[in-house]
Amino acid sequence: MTMMRYAEALNQALREEMHRDPSVFLFGEDIARYGGVFKVTRGLMDEFGASRVRDTPISEQTLAAMAVTAAMTGTRPVLEIMYADFVPLVLDALINQAAIYEYLWQGVQMPFVLRTQGGGGAGAGAQHSKALDSLVAHIPGIKVVAPVTPADAKGLLKAAIRDSQPVVMLEHKLLYNQRAEVPDDLDFTVEIGKARTVVEGRDVSIFATSRMVLESQKAAELLARDGISAEVIDLRTLRPLDLPAIKASIAKTHNAVVVNEGWRFCGYAAELSATIMDHAFHELDSPVARVTLPDMPVPYSEPLETAVLPNAEKIAAAARLTLS
Amino acid sequence: MEAVVVRAWHKKPGEPVAQGETVVTIETAKAATDIEAPASGVLAEIRVPTDDEVPIGAVLGIIADTMAEPPKQADAPAIPASEQPRCPEPSPEAAPAAPAPPSSPLTSAPVRVPCSPLARRIAAAAGVKLADIPCPARGRIRAADVQAFLATRKNTSAAPLPPGQAGSGHMPYATQPEAAPLVVFIHGFGGDRHGWNPLLRCLDGSFRTLTLELPGHGSNKASPSAYDIGGLADSIAGLLTQQDKGAIHLVGHSLGGAVAILLAADPRLDVRSLTLLAPVGLGPEIDGAFINGFVAARQAASIAPWLRRLVHDPSLVTDAFVNATVRARTDSTVCEIQQHIASALFPDGTQANDLRATLHRLAVPTKVIWGESDRIIPVQHARNAGPMAAVHFLPDTGHLPHLETPAMVAHLLRQIVRS
Numbered sequence: 198m199t200m201m202r203y204a205e206a207l208n209q210a211l212r213e214e215m216h217r218d219p220s221v222f223l224f225g226e227d228i229a230r231y232g233g234v235f236k237v238t239r240g241l242m243d244e245f246g247a248s249r250v251r252d253t254p255i256s257e258q259t260l261a262a263m264a265v266t267a268a269m270t271g272t273r274p275v276l277e278i279m280y281a282d283f284v285p286l287v288l289d290a291l292i293n294q295a296a297i298y299e300y301l302w303q304g305v306q307m308p309f310v311l312r313t314q315g316g317g318g319a320g321a322g323a324q325h326s327k328a329l330d331s332l333v334a335h336i337p338g339i340k341v342v343a344p345v346t347p348a349d350a351k352g353l354l355k356a357a358i359r360d361s362q363p364v365v366m367l368e369h370k371l372l373y374n375q376r377a378e379v380p381d382d383l384d385f386t387v388e389i390g391k392a393r394t395v396v397e398g399r400d401v402s403i404f405a406t407s408r409m410v411l412e413s414q415k416a417a418e419l420l421a422r423d424g425i426s427a428e429v430i431d432l433r434t435l436r437p438l439d440l441p442a443i444k445a446s447i448a449k450t451h452n453a454v455v456v457n458e459g460w461r462f463c464g465y466a467a468e469l470s471a472t473i474m475d476h477a478f479h480e481l482d483s484p485v486a487r488v489t490l491p492d493m494p495v496p497y498s499e500p501l502e503t504a505v506l507p508n509a510e511k512i513a514a515a516a517r518l519t520l521s
Numbered sequence: 522m523e524a525v526v527v528r529a530w531h532k533k534p535g536e537p538v539a540q541g542e543t544v545v546t547i548e549t550a551k552a553a554t555d556i557e558a559p560a561s562g563v564l565a566e567i568r569v570p571t572d573d574e575v576p577i578g579a580v581l582g583i584i585a586d587t588m589a590e591p592p593k594q595a596d597a598p599a600i601p602a603s604e605q606p607r608c609p610e611p612s613p614e615a616a617p618a619a620p621a622p623p624s625s626p627l628t629s630a631p632v633r634v635p636c637s638p639l640a641r642r643i644a645a646a647a648g649v650k651l652a653d654i655p656c657p658a659r660g661r662i663r664a665a666d667v668q669a670f671l672a673t674r675k676n677t678s679a680a681p682l683p684p685g686q687a688g689s690g691h692m693p694y695a696t697q698p699e700a701a702p703l704v705v706f707i708h709g710f711g712g713d714r715h716g717w718n719p720l721l722r723c724l725d726g727s728f729r730t731l732t733l734e735l736p737g738h739g740s741n742k743a744s745p746s747a748y749d750i751g752g753l754a755d756s757i758a759g760l761l762t763q764q765d766k767g768a769i770h771l772v773g774h775s776l777g778g779a780v781a782i783l784l785a786a787d788p789r790l791d792v793r794s795l796t797l798l799a800p801v802g803l804g805p806e807i808d809g810a811f812i813n814g815f816v817a818a819r820q821a822a823s824i825a826p827w828l829r830r831l832v833h834d835p836s837l838v839t840d841a842f843v844n845a846t847v848r849a850r851t852d853s854t855v856c857e858i859q860q861h862i863a864s865a866l867f868p869d870g871t872q873a874n875d876l877r878a879t880l881h882r883l884a885v886p887t888k889v890i891w892g893e894s895d896r897i898i899p900v901q902h903a904r905n906a907g908p909m910a911a912v913h914f915l916p917d918t919g920h921l922p923h924l925e926t927p928a929m930v931a932h933l934l935r936q937i938v939r940s
Contacts, residue, residue, distance in 0.1 A: 451639050451664060482639040482664045521659060 199381055204373040206347035207237045207312075210354040211275065213383055215245055218273060221358055224251040225260065225277030225312075234279055235314065235373050257283050261290030261311070268309035269298065273358055281315025281367065282327045295363040296338030310357045314368035316408055316458050317506050321370070323494035326502075328458035330406065330465040333365045334435045340389055341435040343367040343407040347377045349433055352387030360389060367435070369408045392439035394446070398428035401516045402446040404469055405456040406432050409488075413456055415509035420516055427516055435465065444477050451482035452519040456512055461489040486515035525549050526574045527581065528848070532564040538584060545581055550718050552841035553848050562586050635661040643667045649674075655722045658837060669928070673725040702770055702793070702938050703729045707757060707784075709775030710801075710866075711815055711859060713739025713849060716774075720923040723931035728770075728938060733760055735777065737858025739849065744858055748865040750802070750874045754783035762789055770938045774798040774923060775898065776866070782876045785883050794937045795887045797910075798922050798930065799895050801866070802876030803902040809870015811897055816856075816863050821847050833894040833919040872898075881907035888937050890930060892918030911937075 201209070215221045222245075223229075223238060229252040232239030242250040253260055260276055267274040278287060291311075298305045317326035334341045340362055344350040350368070357364035395410060396417045405413040410431040417427040428446055432439065447453055455469040470485040488507045496502050525547045532538050532545075543555040544564065565585035569575050634651040636644075640662045644651055647667070654662055654670045704724075706717045714732035721730055734741035736756045745752035757780055761769070768791045773781025778800020785792045801807070811830055818824040825843045829835040850856055866873055880887070887910040891903040897920040903912045913933055918925045 479638045479642045482637040 198378040200376060201347055201379050202373065203347045203350050203375045204235055204237050206351040206379045207354055208239060210351040211238065211241060212244065214355055214358045215249065220272040221275065222249040222272060223275045224253050226253055226255055226279050228252065228277050233277060235370065257286035258289065261287035264309045264311065265290050265294045268307045269305055273308045275310045275312060275358060278311060278313040280325050281313045281329050282325055284313060284329050284332055288332065291333065291339055292336050296336045299338065306361045307363045308361045310364050310366060312366045312368060314370050316369040316371065317495040317502055318371050320497065320499055320502065322497040326495035330367060330435055330457060330459050331463060331468065334465055340364040341367060342389055342433060343435055344433060345372065345407060345410045345431050347375060348379045349387050351379050352385055353389065353433065356386040356389050367407060371408055390434045390437045390439055392442040393431040393433055394428065395431050396427065396429040398426040398450065400426045400450055401452040401454060401519050402428045402430060402450045403454045403456060403512060403516060404430045404432060404443065406435060406465065407458060409456040409458055409507055412507060412509045413512050416512035416516065419509055419513040425516065425520065438472060440476055443473065447473060447477040447480045451480055454486045454488060454512060454515045454519060456488040456507055458490055458507060460492050461487065462492050464489055483519040486519050488512050488515045524574050524576050527569045527571055528553055529571060530567055534564055534567055536564050538562060538564050550715060552845045554841065558584060560584055637661065637663050639664045640667045647671055701729045703731060703766055704770045704772060704938060706730065706732045707773040707777030707780050708735065708738065709777050710862065717923060719927040720930055723927040727935055733757055737855050737862060742854050748861045750779050750783065750866060754780045758784055758787050758789060767791060768793050770794045772796045772934065773800060775920065776801045779874060779876055782880050785885055786879050792885050795883065795885050796934055796937055797889045799891050799898050799920050801872055801898065802874050803905040804899065805872050806899050807867055807870060807872050808897045809867065812863050812867050812870065816860055819850055830896050831920045832925055833892060833917050837925060877905050886937055886940060888913065888933055890915065890922050890933060892920060892922050892925065894918060895920045
């Protein structure tokens with residue numbers, strides 16, 4: 198185990214997989230010479246050369262189409278889209294190409310990874326703070342992962358690169374500097390589709406994604422002061438969902454809060470809530486509570502941004518509501 | 522709940538009514554509820570006059586298209602059997618039934634009891650009807666409510682209640698077998714016997730119960746023999762000695778607590794235990810602004826803020842609670858007597874009566890129960906209960922423990938009565 202930052206864990210995952218498999222290559226805006234705006238790809242161009250770590254023009258639509266065709270022709274591209282806010286530009290490649298080519302043409306594999314980062318809390322304003330999880334998680338045929346810890350960041354990225362299906366990896370700009378122990382094992386991966394129990398509890402289950410897992414942990418501490426025992430589940434994979442884990446937790450607590458930093462209406466939290474109702478309705482002792490960003494742009498102003506983003510207090514309030 | 526009382530008709534026979542208009546107000550054990558016209562037409566017939574009590578399912582009146590049409594329809598439920606007194610907000614589909622031309626009884630389809638899926642599943646597995654489970658203040662049955670119901674059912678199944686005597690919504694007098702201990706409840710200033718209902722439901726047949734009303738409160742419109750604490754106690758002692766009740770256990774809240782202390786010391790009565798909820802008489806402080814404000818208040822807008830001061834969680838003060846309180850304060854006799862009581866017992870916002878010495882001399886087992894968040898009488902007064910009394914502090918509870926934490930109060934009450 199080595200103590201490292203989330204960004205370093207991703208860097209290590211890329212480096213290890215590039216050593217392991219010569220067909221793995223990286224491309225994206227400012228990832229090579231500059232090392233990426235969040236320094237995830239720092240040093241990789243020097244180590245692997247400019248043909249395997251490529252800077253590209255600002256044209257996300259083209260980049261996504263390149264990833265699809267590169268994957269179809271036998272390589273394992275890892276594309277970085279600098280901000281999740283630019284994901285709408287790559288949706289055609291995801292929805293109309295990557296997600297369905299395996300279905301249309303037998304034997305076609307689509308082993309590419311699209312890394313991007315979203316979310317608010319950094320004062321990045323309405324065009325650089327979105328969590329568009331539901332847009333990518335909506336597409337059948339695309340796997341979506343959202344690691345929170347450095348270890349999961351490394352393990353899930355390595356698993357994503359080795360996967361034969363397209364995987365979108367949702368990172369968060371406020372997670373890159375999180376430090377924690379990360380396994381050194383070259384074959385360490387985290388299975389896609391498996392949730393992680395962060396805090397065990399018995400009164401209410403809080404299902405959270407990405408940075409909201411950290412806020413949910415704080416919420417569990419707030420609730421513990423009131424004698425409420427909250428269970429916090431980090432979903433880690435947004436699609437496919439770890440249904441057994443979700444069902445087991447609700448069978449224990451009978452109350453659920455779902456937390457996602459995206460918008461509320463048709464949002465990822467809405468999907469979670471509906472899924473819980475589909476699979477665990479008769480275990481529920483209260484309506485599922487949703488904590489999300491309101492349906493509005495993320496404000497640039499710090500106090501306003503703080504006011505609208507989901508946080509520990511809001512999550513704790515929602516949990517109390519399920520117990521009232 | 523098995524019966525309701527018709528409190529007021531807002532329309533006379535022959536008067537036109539519009540769909541959604543309030544036609545009649547009924548009172549359940551806890552709250553007054555307005556019944557809206559399910560259809561437009563003419564109030565053709567009033568079947569249940571004001572102040573009459575009717576069982577659930579009775580037809581209250583008939584709305585017809587015109588007066589000429591003889592409104593003869595088979596009896597249909599007037600009050601949904603499952604509309605528990607504590608479920609003041611039935612789901613939208615629980616509103617009075619759809620119009621059934623040509624005439625439409627003021628009826629409701631059976632109300633769907635709001636219930637969590639888990640609670641529904643547990644109830645079904647145990648073979649319990651949801652309508653039989655007391656609905657808690659939140660208006661929705663949860664798993665814990667079903668489990669509590671099953672537990673109490675288990676406890677009481679050894680001595681089944683005589684038929685027709687179980688679970689009456691009207692509880693002035695005992696409904697339990699003679700052998701069970703008799704617990705007498707005395708409400709606080711400005712209250713009435715209905716205030717005990719949440720607690721009585723939690724007791725769920727453990728004891729015979731008797732809820733008495735102080736002079737100038739509820740339906741007791743008599744004046745006390747004297748406007749002092751002794752006068753109030755005499756009135757209650759009179760009610761108790763009229764018919765020999767034998768051994769009794771006393772429960773008094775606030776002003777009723779002070780009365781209970783005096784009654785416990787009254788040699789004419791055989792008092793076996795004394796439970797005091799935030800009683801008057803243990804110190805000089807009391808929230809005079811509350812007394813004055815409450816006594817003067819006659820409408821929802823002025824009463825609601827004072828009611829909220831009574832409790833820790835203001836959401837307990839529902840519109841139904843406020844409306845029932847307003848209704849209780851429309852009687853000028855009652856208001857006048859209460860005004861006199863307030864100025865005699867709490868002059869200048871001070872408790873005039875010090876009952877500490879009386880309480881300390883009592884030989885009966887005594888419990889003092891006090892909400893930590895009481896804003897009417899300081900919780901510190903509990904320290905003055907003397908060395909013999911057991912004192913219980915309830916967190917997140919205001920001046921109405923029997924409403925705010927009825928399960929805990931019931932538990933403590935069972936403890937002392939059974940001991």
